[in-house]
Amino acid sequence: MKKGRDWFLKTLRRTFVNLHRQKPSVPKMDPAERFCYNPTLRWNPQVEDYFVKAYGAQHFSRISNALTRPSCYSCIRVNTLSSTSDTVIKKLLSTLKERGWQNNTAEGANVRHHSDDLAEASLENDGPSLLPSVSIQDCSISKCEISSLEYVLFIKGSGPHTIDYGVKEDKPSKEVVVSRKCAEAVLRGAQVYVPGVLACSAHVEKGEPVAVSVAVEQAGADGGWGVDPYYSERSGLYIGQGTAMMSRAGLFRVSEGLAVDMTSRVFKLPSFHNPQEGEKILDMCAAPGGKTTAIAILMKDKGEVIAVDRSHNKVLNIQKLAAEMSLKCITTYKLDALKSVLQTYKSDCNDATQYGETESTQLSGSTSVIEKTSNSAPGDRHVSVSPELEKVDTLELLTNANCNAKADLRKNIRKIRNKPGRNNCLGGRVGKSKGFLPNSFDRVLLDAPCSALGLRPRLFAGDETVESLRAHGKYQRKMFDQAVQLVRPGGVLVYSTCTINPGENEALVRYALDTYKFLSLASQHPRVGGPGLVGACQFSDGSREEWLRPGEEDLVQRFDPSSSLDTIGFFIAKFNVGCKDV
Numbered sequence: 001m002k003k004g005r006d007w008f009l010k011t012l013r014r015t016f017v018n019l020h021r022q023k024p025s026v027p028k029m030d031p032a033e034r035f036c037y038n039p040t041l042r043w044n045p046q047v048e049d050y051f052v053k054a055y056g057a058q059h060f061s062r063i064s065n066a067l068t069r070p071s072c073y074s075c076i077r078v079n080t081l082s083s084t085s086d087t088v089i090k091k092l093l094s095t096l097k098e099r100g101w102q103n104n105t106a107e108g109a110n111v112r113h114h115s116d117d118l119a120e121a122s123l124e125n126d127g128p129s130l131l132p133s134v135s136i137q138d139c140s141i142s143k144c145e146i147s148s149l150e151y152v153l154f155i156k157g158s159g160p161h162t163i164d165y166g167v168k169e170d171k172p173s174k175e176v177v178v179s180r181k182c183a184e185a186v187l188r189g190a191q192v193y194v195p196g197v198l199a200c201s202a203h204v205e206k207g208e209p210v211a212v213s214v215a216v217e218q219a220g221a222d223g224g225w226g227v228d229p230y231y232s233e234r235s236g237l238y239i240g241q242g243t244a245m246m247s248r249a250g251l252f253r254v255s256e257g258l259a260v261d262m263t264s265r266v267f268k269l270p271s272f273h274n275p276q277e278g279e280k281i282l283d284m285c286a287a288p289g290g291k292t293t294a295i296a297i298l299m300k301d302k303g304e305v306i307a308v309d310r311s312h313n314k315v316l317n318i319q320k321l322a323a324e325m326s327l328k329c330i331t332t333y334k335l336d337a338l339k340s341v342l343q344t345y346k347s348d349c350n351d352a353t354q355y356g357e358t359e360s361t362q363l364s365g366s367t368s369v370i371e372k373t374s375n376s377a378p379g380d381r382h383v384s385v386s387p388e389l390e391k392v393d394t395l396e397l398l399t400n401a402n403c404n405a406k407a408d409l410r411k412n413i414r415k416i417r418n419k420p421g422r423n424n425c426l427g428g429r430v431g432k433s434k435g436f437l438p439n440s441f442d443r444v445l446l447d448a449p450c451s452a453l454g455l456r457p458r459l460f461a462g463d464e465t466v467e468s469l470r471a472h473g474k475y476q477r478k479m480f481d482q483a484v485q486l487v488r489p490g491g492v493l494v495y496s497t498c499t500i501n502p503g504e505n506e507a508l509v510r511y512a513l514d515t516y517k518f519l520s521l522a523s524q525h526p527r528v529g530g531p532g533l534v535g536a537c538q539f540s541d542g543s544r545e546e547w548l549r550p551g552e553e554d555l556v557q558r559f560d561p562s563s564s565l566d567t568i569g570f571f572i573a574k575f576n577v578g579c580k581d582v
């Protein structure tokens with residue numbers, strides 16, 4: 001992160017120096033066109049070409065445009081073990097009120113005035129249930145209407161709003177330029193923190209109003225992507241206005257802290273820093289733990305939820321979330337889902353469901369996991385070495401490991417590269433798992449990693465190639481093969497992922513409906529009962545494929561009709577494993 005920021009700052013400063021020397025002429029333009037939010041999403045040219053052929057230029061431009069805007073909703077899961085949805089709604093409303101959401105009518109020009117009475121009434125209401133949706137200025141909170149999911153709350157924001165930046169002679173008074181990542185967070189309700197700041201106008205003092213704009217990567221002459229800080233290039237890239245919380249000099253002296261307190265935003269979405277029984281459940285790609293904790297709540301914190309992720313830091317995040325929510329039935333491990341099924345195990349382990357290292361991150365004593373004291377390979381040890389010593393250490397490690405195969409050599413080198421410290425490790429112990437025995441879980445959730453192409457808002461998409469998009473599917477399939485082996489006969493495997501509306505293009509149909517075909521094929525897996533597959537896919541054109549049985553309709557996530565991005569289809573498929581005749 002720090003390296004990236006240094007690189008940005010270096011590039012930026014170098015370009016500013018060049019700019020100064022070259023004194024390029026900035027084309028005059030209408031301030032309304034320039035000081036607004038109207039970004040163009042850049043794609044890898046091949047991917048763009050691919051999608052334009054698939055959707056047609058106009059439709060693809062709509063998709064691209066929609067992706068640059070944040071989703072209208074934030075979603076909060078209520079921990080119903082310690083509160084109720086109504087209580088949390090009241091609390092959220094009161095937090096919003098404290099933050100001035102009702103009265104701050106100076107924010108933006110398109111302010112929608114909802115009645116404060118409703119919010120007031122609901123805050124004072126001690127009755128059994130609130131209205132399904134309560135609104136205050138620019139924001140409404142509602143419970144999910146699907147029965148049994150009332151613990152899910154939707155917070156709807158508003159935007160885009162027009163902001164008066166106090167432009168004089170085509171220039172806003174003072175300006176802070178932030179990185180693209182920072183801007184994407186600000187568009188979802190965050191503040192501007194020091195690490196996100198790339199540049200700042202001269203003579204900015206603490207307390208002064210500043211316009212906040214974003215420096216997005218532009219295609220360079222060499223075919224690569226780079227930040228182009230040309231003033232005029234940030235047209236349409238203004239994301240709001242705020243108060244500088246430190247002077248310009250202070251900003252570049254410190255490495256953390258609040259840099260700009262946002263007072264007017266193009267998109268208003270409040271940011272809240274919040275986050276069934278006896279079964280044994282595995283969550284295979286669990287971080288940050290949203291679904292793990294939801295499962296634990298549904299289990300009334302009784303039973304065993306084993307949450308694994310391949311990233312050390314992300315496992316720490318799951319632990320943190322579980323601890324914050326006082327959930328005791330969650331045990332976490334670091335594990336690559338592609339190696340979830342234990343390959344070799346020793347017969348002296350009675351009823352062992354998995355092998356772990358000495359360290360367990362188990363949060364309760366309820367799991368039947370058996371841990372071994374030292375079954376880690378020599379390469380597993382954490383070696384903290386300086387870069388100069390790294391080569392020596394690698395060699396030593398390889399010798400010690402007595403590796404015969406090239407694959408082992410590669411694996412051990414990778415382990416060294418990823419050792420704590422190189423990865424900005426958050427610190428903290430994480431138990432490693434060697435995998436689980438087949439048939440050892442009542443249920444397995446595979447919330448597989450995807451291309452994240454549908455994540456919004458998105459201001460840069462140049463990194464994704466057609467090949468990388470295709471690779472996600474293959475990766476998911478391998479994980480599925482592992483997951484299906486771990487469910488006990490009669491158990492359930494839940495698989496969730498998203499895909500892209502295929503439109504009418506044949507090539508895209510082949511690519512996007514890959515998942516769909518995969519799910520159909522998966523139902524013919526020797527361990528999966530054909531009719532046991534339930535799932536659904538719903539596309540924007542209204543077409544729908546489903547395999548649902550009465551009472552299972554709620555398994556399917558439905559489209560938000562108010563969303564302007566209508567091209568992503570969701571799959572949530574449930575497989576009954578090991579019973580062909582279900």
Ligand SMILES: C[S@@+](CC[C@H](N)C(=O)[O-])C[C@H]1O[C@@H](n2cnc3c(N)ncnc32)[C@H](O)[C@@H]1O
Pocket residue numbers: 284285286287288289290291292308309310311314335336337338447448449450
């Ligand atoms: C879609 S996210 C999971 C979100 C999570 N289920 C939730 O609701 O909070 C996918 C996760 O898979 C993890 N992941 C990616 N490849 C993995 C692998 N080979 N093994 C285990 N986890 C993996 C990523 O680190 C990421 O945290």
